Amino acid sequence: MTAAARNRPANHLYYGDNLEVLRREIGDASVDLIYLDPPFNSNANYNILFRSPTGDSADAQIEAFEDTWHWNDAAEDAFDQVARSGNTRAFDLLNAMRAFLGENDMMAYLAMMAVRMIELHRVLKPTGSLYLHCDPTAGHYLKLLLDGVFGARAFRREIVWRSGWVSGFKTRTANWIRNHDTIFYYVRDPAGTWTFNKQYVAHEADYVRRGGGENPLGKAIDDVWDDPALYSPNIKSFSSEKLGYPTQKPVALLERIVSASSNAGDVVLDPFCGCGTAVHAAQKLGRQWIGIDVTHLAISLIEKRMQAAFPDAAFTVEGTPRDLASAEDLARRDKYQFQWWVVSMIDAMPHGGKRKGADGGIDGIVYFKPDGKRTERALVSVKGGDNVGVQMIRDLHSTMEREKAPVGIFVTKALPTAAMEKEAAAVGRFHAEASGRSYPRLQIITLAELMRGKRPDIPYVDPTAAFRRAAREETGQQGSLL
Incomplete structure (x- = not known):
């Protein structure tokens, strides 16, 4: 050995x-x-x-x-x-x-x-x-x-x-x-x-x-x-x-x-x-x-x-993606597993599943507190295809407006076009009182950036909103069955 x-x-x-x-x-x-x-x-x-x-x-x-x-x-x-x-x-x-x-x-x-x-x-x-x-x-x-x-x-x-x-x-x-x-x-x-x-x-x-x-x-x-x-x-x-x-x-x-x-x-x-x-x-x-x-x-x-x-x-x-090539392979093999994997990577709550329609293409939701108290939502849209365009950014923006969500996150395997980046920038920024900073309202993250560690720029994200956190245990200990 x-x-x-x-x-x-x-x-x-x-x-x-x-x-x-x-x-x-x-x-x-x-x-x-x-x-x-x-x-x-x-x-x-x-x-x-x-x-x-x-x-x-x-x-x-x-x-x-x-x-x-x-x-x-x-x-x-x-x-x-x-x-x-x-x-x-x-x-x-x-x-x-x-x-x-x-x-x-x-x-x-x-x-x-x-x-x-x-x-x-x-x-x-x-x-x-x-x-x-x-x-x-x-x-x-x-x-x-x-x-x-x-x-x-x-x-x-x-x-x-x-x-x-x-x-x-x-x-x-x-x-x-x-x-x-x-x-x-x-x-x-x-x-x-x-x-x-x-x-x-x-x-x-x-x-x-x-x-x-x-x-x-x-x-x-x-x-x-x-x-x-x-x-x-x-x-x-x-x-x-x-x-x-x-x-x-x-x-x-x-x-x-x-x-x-x-x-x-x-x-x-x-x-x-x-x-x-x-x-x-x-x-x-x-x-x-x-x-x-x-x-x-x-x-x-x-x-x-x-x-x-x-x-x-x-x-x-x-079996889960550990580099860009394996992440791209998952996107090609299974659209929904790719979406759920991306959502889990950014501590979002999965949304929508395999049933599309009224959800407007939302694949996940990130909960955060811009003022340290009130909970807001960032809507996540994941695209694992080879072709993306400016209409996808417009669709996400429309969903944000309809859902009154201050932030949208667009994760894409393909590189965004200049028109997409311009459209996202035009959505504007929002100010968070708790951090004293402003943030882009519609953020584009490529799969390559995600694999390099980039995450949505959002203040005070609650990572336990997606998966409830298990209580800490000690190895070698058996709980009481009484």
């Missing part, structure tokens, strides 16, 4: 399709614990919710991922990859599901999941464990797939996680109120040994065991997890953990899993890492970790979360 390899951080955050990242980056039998909380195929478009610091009702909703699959060439290819994987048991099961379900959305979802489960089985150590978090939408099918890939004897437990108290809109259903998710627990080698550290919660203060002899460690935890400390942050409106991500899980839930099925220094993998709760818990408990997600919004949120919670944590971020 080279000196550079020895000094490289052990923790990695990858942007990309987790199937490609697993095959390219993760070695055989190299992971001690896998936790995955994949999309549930619930035919819902999950959004990251960004609360406006001004209290406006029109909070931004950006599609984090589209939780819907359709039977198409990609699904057929995933099915074919399972057929060619050599895992005949998994393929026979998947093929039987196809005969039963037909070529529909659910079958497409299961084919996509099956090929990934095979890779997860490959990277897991013989002593390793896997926890798959799901809901009733596809949980029964996923359990069968896990049996096919890992073997039915590898199944250890079905854990029921109560997500919180029942109130509000949930109670209106004309049915039993659903209030739990399921976590399937499997081990890599049921005939061997695997890591399991039995977990306890402290007895109540006045607890006395009949006949005496109570366990000094407390009460052993069973497979129904209904501790209030484990309730979803999205249900607890006052939760200090809440980051605004729709499927966020509590750190205490992941601490329990990481503590039970790994030891200090072990490697924890989350291939659908969302807002990063699993890697947060792994870092907090002194484990190494790998996180993978397919959206730049999630990667940006996790990067900021880890930097805020663990300022001294060392980790790499792979």
Whole structure:
């Protein structure tokens, strides 16, 4: 091993399709614990919710991922990859599901999941464990797939996680109120040994065991997890953990899993890492970790979360632009991921998503306080194409006027024309009392300038408006589950 390899951080955050990242980056039998909380195929478009610091009702909703699959060439290819994987048991099961379900959305979802489960089985150590978090939408099918890939004897437990108290809109259903998710627990080698550290919660203060002899460690935890400390942050409106991500899980839930099925220094993998709760818990408990997600919004949120919670944590971020060439490549490959990445670079709140129209082409909003008290908005427009023109500047100016926004930020991959720069300068300047300076109202920043570190010239920007800042943590510390 080279000196550079020895000094490289052990923790990695990858942007990309987790199937490609697993095959390219993760070695055989190299992971001690896998936790995955994949999309549930619930035919819902999950959004990251960004609360406006001004209290406006029109909070931004950006599609984090589209939780819907359709039977198409990609699904057929995933099915074919399972057929060619050599895992005949998994393929026979998947093929039987196809005969039963037909070529529909659910079958497409299961084919996509099956090929990934095979890779997860490959990277897991013989002593390793896997926890798959799901809901009733596809949980029964996923359990069968896990049996096919890992073997039915590898199944250890079905854990029921109560997500919180029942109130509000949930109670209106004309049915039993659903209030739990399921976590399937499997081990890599049921005939061997695997890591399991039995977990306890402290007895109540006045607890006395009949006949005496109570366990000094407390009460052993069973497979129904209904501790209030484990309730979803999205249900607890006052939760200090809440980051605004729709499927966020509590750190205490992941601490329990990481503590039970790994030891200090072990490697924890989350291939659908969302807002990063699993890697947060792994870092907090002194484990190494790998996180993978397919959206730049999630990667940006996790990067900021880890930097805020663990300022001294060392980790790499792979797959996001690190130079002008890679940024230009992202702009060519994926318009929306490019926009969201640019917005995250300038501490803006994403806006608009993939639905254009009434938003006037606004891709982000920067909140700032020109007088140190009143919150104002700077509207961000991102252009990743090769052709830009003066009409784009006029359109942004018109939107600024309509929205009564004092500042507009125009970020462009292509170089602006002289006419564009003249049009932007004509919009004028505004004065900020708090700083005693004046600032251009419409600012143009090229992608090349952005990569060199240039940022919008705006006074008193609130960087936490886009991503809520995680509370600082100490590595190697476990929070109370009581």
